[in-house]
Amino acid sequence: MKGVFPLNKFKETETPFYYYDTGLLRKTLRSINIEAGKHDGFFVHYAIKANANPKILNIICQAGLGADCVSGGEIQAAIDSGFSPDKIVFAGVGKSDKEINLGLDKNIFCFNVESIPELSIINELAAHKGKTARVAFRINPNVGAHTHANITTGLAENKFGIAMDDMEDVIGIASSMKNVKFVGLHFHIGSQILDMGDFASLCNRINDLQNRLETHRIKVENINAGGGLGIDYTHPNKVPIPDFKAYFDTYARLLKQRKGQKIHFELGRSVVGQCGSLISKVLYVKHGSVKQFAIIDAGMTDLIRPALYQAYHKIENISSDKTVQTYDVVGPICESSDVFAKAIDLNECNRGDIIAIRSAGAYGETMASQYNCRPLPKGYISEELQ
Numbered sequence: 001m002k003g004v005f006p007l008n009k010f011k012e013t014e015t016p017f018y019y020y021d022t023g024l025l026r027k028t029l030r031s032i033n034i035e036a037g038k039h040d041g042f043f044v045h046y047a048i049k050a051n052a053n054p055k056i057l058n059i060i061c062q063a064g065l066g067a068d069c070v071s072g073g074e075i076q077a078a079i080d081s082g083f084s085p086d087k088i089v090f091a092g093v094g095k096s097d098k099e100i101n102l103g104l105d106k107n108i109f110c111f112n113v114e115s116i117p118e119l120s121i122i123n124e125l126a127a128h129k130g131k132t133a134r135v136a137f138r139i140n141p142n143v144g145a146h147t148h149a150n151i152t153t154g155l156a157e158n159k160f161g162i163a164m165d166d167m168e169d170v171i172g173i174a175s176s177m178k179n180v181k182f183v184g185l186h187f188h189i190g191s192q193i194l195d196m197g198d199f200a201s202l203c204n205r206i207n208d209l210q211n212r213l214e215t216h217r218i219k220v221e222n223i224n225a226g227g228g229l230g231i232d233y234t235h236p237n238k239v240p241i242p243d244f245k246a247y248f249d250t251y252a253r254l255l256k257q258r259k260g261q262k263i264h265f266e267l268g269r270s271v272v273g274q275c276g277s278l279i280s281k282v283l284y285v286k287h288g289s290v291k292q293f294a295i296i297d298a299g300m301t302d303l304i305r306p307a308l309y310q311a312y313h314k315i316e317n318i319s320s321d322k323t324v325q326t327y328d329v330v331g332p333i334c335e336s337s338d339v340f341a342k343a344i345d346l347n348e349c350n351r352g353d354i355i356a357i358r359s360a361g362a363y364g365e366t367m368a369s370q371y372n373c374r375p376l377p378k379g380y381i382s383e384e385l386q
């Protein structure tokens with residue numbers, strides 16, 4: 001089964017480009033709102049870094065989600081697309097003074113702080129402005145997610161967060177500072193997680209920590225569980241919408257939510273991943289001595305995930321029904337790692353055929369580069385190519 005696309009429009013549009021099915025995006029957002037809405041105090045932010053295309057941000061903002069930002073540029077992009085600052089959270093191990101000042105000027109909801117030196121600087125910069133910054137502490141819960149090593153973030157060896165054992169001390173330091181206010185705890189264990197057991201482990205860690213903090217009479221208003229829910233890269237047509245019910249129900253069942261406490265989530269990939277495809281044309285079919293190559297006009301500059309994480313994306317020749325053959329699908333960039341897939345089956349490829357690289361809505365367009373002096377890929381929403 002192949003995806004359904006406006007093939008004739010694709011043929012007259014300069015390739016490569018990203019194509020976003022906004023119908024699917026809206027259905028996905030509806031599912032998030034329904035499933036999260038079943039639980040009191042659950043609030044979902046969208047992790048801007050997954051896809052910051054303004055047309056996409058606008059749709060997500062209209063669905064009522066907040067924004068999770070990891071840079072000043074993302075805070076600005078969120079505000080420009082209509083996100084209210086009181087729904088913006090700001091994480092990152094290396095926030096610059098300029099970025100912190102932007103967050104203070106815009107009165108964002110919360111800084112997710114990752115170290116004590118960072119806390120001191122936020123306190124200092126807030127004092128200069130005569131403001132109080134709301135802060136949550138990002139905790140490294142030492143939970144391993146069963147995902148690729150480069151996208152695991154919650155292990156003791158990773159650079160993110162503050163060790164769980166140091167929490168009482170850190171909260172004590174914060175309460176001695178005049179210009180920061182402790183408002184919650186923040187966690188994020190990794191990405192592309194499909195095993196609900198990993199989120200269950202996180203819930204257990206959060207419960208342990210809350211119990212411990214309560215023995216010190218520390219009350220936590222907000223728990224931010226981060227993001228990380230994965231998508232089905234193998235079956236984008238069969239499973240276009242992730243299992244948000246199982247995800248939110250896991251937290252509702254296992255996380256011991258205190259009275260009046262808010263539980264925040266920061267979903268990125270699961271919101272936008274399946275609605276995007278990278279559309280490309282076949283430039284040449286080259287018959288090597290042992291294999292044949294489909295050389296396409298998209299490269300690792302447009303979609304770096306296969307080169308960076310050995311990530312799998314389903315690839316379809318959407319303009320051919322000819323018999324299936326085996327190809328290595330490669331881009332034009334001068335790097336051996338510029339390979340989208342090896343030895344995959346595609347309907348026979350000829351010059352000019354349209355190739356769809358599926359499930360590319362997250363960490364695709366946002367990670368594009370201009371290496372080899374290539375232009376950045378354009379992004380079109382379905383309304384633009386009808």
Ligand SMILES: *Cc1c(COP(=O)(O)O)cnc(C)c1O
Binds near residue numbers: 190191227270362
């Ligand atoms: C990247 C990131 C997310 C989103 O992760 P997904 O796997 O795309 O859901 C959430 N929170 C933080 C702090 C992040 O860095």
